[in-house]
Amino acid sequence: MPELPEIVAHAERLARDYAGAELSAFVPLHMSALKTYAPSPREVYGHELTAAASRGKYLFLRFGDFTFVLHLMQGGRLRPDPKQARKPRSGMARWVFADGRALLLTEAGTEHKAGVWLVTGDPTSQEPVDHLGPEARDISRADFASALGSDNTRVHGFLRDQRRIAGVGRLLSNEILHAARLSPFAMTSKLGDDEIDRLHAATVSVIDRHLTFERTLDEIGRSADRPNEVHHRIGSRCSTCDDLVRSVEYRRYTVAYCPTCQTGGKILADNTTSRFLK
16 A cells, blocks of 8 residues: 555646646445545536545545545555546556546456545645544654553554554555564553664655655555565564564555564564564
């Protein structure tokens, strides 16, 4: 799933290429694409794209007081649509502009969870983004420490909880914890000041490194091609210490880590019921 760096960079590309384009049509291509019924997309016709922005893992397309809020989910992409086929493969929704160009929202796979919300006013105070925590890229050390201490949970899960901090998913969680030299299953309430310092600094630095890379691309790329140290590198040698990168497998995701860098050399049991290293 695209995370904060991919979404921020893509919003920048959309702003660069489509700012000022006048919307002439919005076409839902799948019955589950548009999640709101008011206002009507027709009310946006004739308005120009004034900004493309983001909040966490969500994209914003702003047309004056109107904002289309998009969540790409796992397999979604928003790309130029020069063919504008009547039934495009994996098509979810299409934005058509007065100059003849179009943007197509697609979603690979069969789940069809990618969605579009149309709101007026401040989109950050409304569904689906009003529940999000501070942006992971901008959160202060004090707010970060406060969020960590508000509950006692595994730090890998904390980083992925959008209500705590917004924009971090599975890939970034793995990379941040490797950079911070912390076990993925360390408990948040047990972290000391030095560990919190390392985790906060790693969150900012890893996101900035990935954002720098994403800005070199023309569109959202593959997660395997990103500047990863442990994610997608299971079984490879850690670039920091030369130990093998290992994993804990879950049904829907994988936790990747380096034993030497993160767990004092101990290998975490690869199942969800074992006693993990704290």
